[in-house]
Amino acid sequence: GQQVMQIPQYQHVQEGEDFTTYCNSSTTLSNIQWYKQRPGGHPVFLIQLVKSGEVKKQKRLTFQFGEAKKNSSLHITATQTTDVGTYFCAGGFKTIFGAGTRLFVKA
Amino acid sequence: DTGVSQDPRHKITKRGQNVTFRCDPISEHNRLYWYRQTLGQGPEFLTYFQNEAQLEKSRLLSDRFSAERPKGSFSTLEIQRTEQGDSAMYLCASSPSGGHTDTQYFGPGTRLTVL
Numbered sequence: 001g002q003q004v005m006q007i008p009q010y011q012h013v014q015e016g017e018d019f020t021t022y023c024n025s026s027t028t029l030s031n032i033q034w035y036k037q038r039p040g041g042h043p044v045f046l047i048q049l050v051k052s053g054e055v056k057k058q059k060r061l062t063f064q065f066g067e068a069k070k071n072s073s074l075h076i077t078a079t080q081t082t083d084v085g086t087y088f089c090a091g092g093f094k095t096i097f098g099a100g101t102r103l104f105v106k107a
Numbered sequence: 108d109t110g111v112s113q114d115p116r117h118k119i120t121k122r123g124q125n126v127t128f129r130c131d132p133i134s135e136h137n138r139l140y141w142y143r144q145t146l147g148q149g150p151e152f153l154t155y156f157q158n159e160a161q162l163e164k165s166r167l168l169s170d171r172f173s174a175e176r177p178k179g180s181f182s183t184l185e186i187q188r189t190e191q192g193d194s195a196m197y198l199c200a201s202s203p204s205g206g207h208t209d210t211q212y213f214g215p216g217t218r219l220t221v222l
Contacts, residue, residue, distance in 0.1 A: 033210060033211070035213075041215075042198060042213040042214065042215050042216050043150060043198070043200075043211075043213045044213070045210050045211065045212060045213075048210050088149050088150075090149075090150075095140070095152065095211060096152065097142075097149030097150045097151070097152075098149055099147070099148055099149050100148075100149050
């Protein structure tokens with residue numbers, strides 16, 4: 001069945017450093033979504049990408065959807081302590097979630 | 108607050124008991140999803156409704172799990188004869204229907220502990 005893999009599993013950064021998480025699907029996706037989950041919270045929608053090669057920006061966050069629509073990335077520029085949490089990608093009709101990348105930011 | 112709500116927020120039960128959770132989606136959303144999430148993992152799809160019709164059910168879901176959405180509004184998830192392995196956060200999400208719009212809005216979840 002369809003699988004969505006995310007790397008890395010976790011990352012520790014110093015505040016101000018950049019961060020990138022990668023998402024790979026075993027099959028072509030019609031769309032991909034990114035969610036953020038704070039510790040103790042629930043997933044919160046960040047963005048949806050639909051088009052091949054699409055790039056979207058939200059302030060310090062940059063999202064990319066691969067040309068083959070099988071991979072995606074989220075890049076955070078100059079991390080802040082408020083960026084702490086787990087970032088999930090999700091794709092497919094049933095919205096298959098990756099295991100997430102947990103971001104730790106040291107002030 | 109017009110977001111997704113879930114009740115109860117926490118449930119502790121003994122093995123073998125039945126439990127039922129409720130989810131109230133955002134009012135204009137046709138689609139409703141149930142997920143299970145364990146520590147360190149992403150949400151795991153359980154089932155999905157389009158209005159009152161249950162269109163998809165995970166093969167991972169045993170016969171002890173059943174979900175309903177009788178009037179196309181709120182939904183219930185029942186677990187019969189609970190087992191310790193059922194301990195998890197049960198998340199509900201809703202989304203508007205149509206096209207590529209699969210954006211889901213999650214509720215706060217119901218944390219189930221089976222003793």
